Amino acid sequence: MMFGEPIASIGAGARRVAQEVGGIVVMTGQVLRALVPPKLDTRELWKNLYKMGNKSVAIVVLTAAFAGGLMTLQTGPFVKKLGATSLAGWAAGYAVLREIGPILIALMFSGRVGANNTAELATMTVTEQLDGLRALAIDPVRFLIVPRVLAMIVMLVALTVIGDLVALLGASVVGHFMLHIDWSTMYFSFADNLRPTDFLHGVYKSFAFGGAIAVASCYFGVTVRGGAVGVGRAVNAAVVASAVSIMLLDFFITYLSA
């Protein structure tokens, strides 16, 4: 009896997680099904592309600039000490393009766009707006979820590309002004040592991260229970699930492409 309660609690927790994972998988299937044939509400798609992408540029630029600069600050003193300043750009760029850029931007995107998306859908759910759509013969998955999922994937990839460029610029600026490395040295360090696959590796990741954030944020939004408290819980769950998904996907994509 002594271990009964903890075991039951672990079992209940595992069951909840399995239910949520199952729900997310089902929603992924619904989204894919709704895409065949592709019948999109283009007005909703454009609205979401603007809201999720355009309005996230500033925060992504800020994050990426500091991330790139930080990588140079961390690696710069060592490459200088070893007399390998021609590798300063490579060290920062490799880390930023393949790992830090996609992950940091995805986490920022999850916190800003994913959380907002969950809150919006959850509020629509508790105020019966989704039922209102269904009563008018509108499939909420096709009308609300699919445009959001597509917009999040497209925009996270686009933001990652922008973020990569800004991060490389940030790395160069820090290298030049704080570590006194020539602009040309930084440029050739990038150009000679970074390969297109380093850049594409990050793009693949951001595509996967975008899908994970989108589906998790939509799933927790439409399955909310309760009022304002439920909305808060749903946002919390979506942010946690997105962060865990980002880390898991990052690990497996890196492992499989190694």
Added chain:
Amino acid sequence: MSMTPAPEPAIRVANVSKRYGDRRVLDDVSLELAPGRRLGLIGPAASGKSVLLKLICGLEPATTGAIELLGTSVVGKHESELGEVRKRVGMLFQNYALFDFLTVAGNVCFPLEQRGGLEPASLAERVANRLRAVGLAGSEHKLTGELSGGMKKRVGIARATVADAELVIYDEPTAGLDPVTTQKIYDLLAADQQRTGATVLAVSSDVSALAHFVDEIAFLYRGTIRYRGPAATIADAPDPLVRQFVRGELEGPLDERGGDDVR
């Protein structure tokens, strides 16, 4: 002598039960509503009225039983299979269910846009007429968040009725409205119904106003239809529970919790 077959009911609910976990909300409910008729549904709070409306529209699955809506079974159907029948139904939700991403005009226009077939000018004219009818002329461009509860309710009514649906379901159409507006709204709904010949199912707590609008009233109590009879004589129904509820008397078989003293 040839007999004309009875028309197929607009709504047929047969032995329907609904449970949420261990909680039984509806228990073996059966109900039929002929086309063109107006039925009111009353009952104490949490007696399952709104749930029954959602089951009828296929918005919630029934635990057991059969439901037909305008001749189409809604039980066990996928969303995509219910689209055609739902286009023939207008529904007002208890909490309005207005789309906050659209303006007032956008909300009212939405069912017409989705059905298609109308020119933008006709759409705008129809929306303006409907908003005028519910006393909201000039509110076209407001967002739903800027409206009071009563105004939201009227936008919901405009949206539910703008497409002249064959069946209209109202969940508390006059909750939150003052007595004068309540009467105006019921007059409007009655005029609409006479014009279109639609079947109407309405849930309301305002029994006296409802009784003037509908032909019959059904009393839902503890998840079952306890009584159904003419609206005009509902206050003198033979069932003491119904009489007490309709008259709003404190003394009687209904206790304070809407329960039953006699078990």
